[in-house]
Amino acid sequence: MVAIEKNGTIQTFNRLPNKWEDEKGVHMNFRLCTNKEDYGFYDVVTPDYDRISQKLSPIFWDADNKVFTYTVIDIDFDATYDELDENGEPTGNKIPVYNKEALKKTIILQIKQQAYILLNVTDWYAARKSELGTDIPQTILDERKVIRDKAEALETEVNALDNVEAILKYTYSFTEQAEQPE
């Protein structure tokens, strides 16, 4: 990625534009130029950062290193904002920006929806059993129990999460992956 500062605004590009116009003229095949710095273009250096718990500052010019870059900022998961009444006046209550319980509720809902989708495939066995009395094969019963047990275990895991970062970083899968040998 490259960037240029024009009139106080930094403009970024995935790569050099093929056509560029500046006070020097109109440049064709600009992507082929080997001295982009002469035209004000410099590389953009994006520092490594945790995309869940950190964020990047606005892009800025690092004169020492002659690159455009960002500062990594830790996200304040305990941040709050003032609750306002109907007249727009602060009520004195502080509302957390990140609502742990709401976040957990969202994940649990997703788990339940996925379990529903997985169970739906074999629901017809249950319907047949109900209508015709045909037994559900044991393998199907076992398979459905695994799904329900897994959903329950995941829900318990989510409820046990006690901080926003852990909730945001929480991932789950209904299909167990075999551990790879080291």
Add this chain to the structure above:
Amino acid sequence: MAITKVTSSVLSDSTITQEKLYPGFKGTSPISGTEINWDSSAVFTKTLGAATTFTYVNDEIGMVKDLVISGAYTITWPTGTKIIAGEYDTAATNFIQIVKTGAAEYFLSISKEAV
């Protein structure tokens, strides 16, 4: 009385041959450096060997120049150039036509041989 100026009434119809035309309206010449003298030829050719910034001399509003250019390098045209059509092909010979339409305004179009 001797004729000191040729007026159009002196010329018969269809008598001005290509050879009699002013250099800016005929012939082709290579661009040796980066300057294009619009008076010197109708067609200019160049194979780029490096990034090139073209400059113009003797360009007048209404003039049209044809350039035959090849080479995979950056080309810089004078400020006021408006690329109105085409894409330069770095792997082919490009036919570039430039029309001067204003004091510092040039309309430029690019085409190439159909393959």
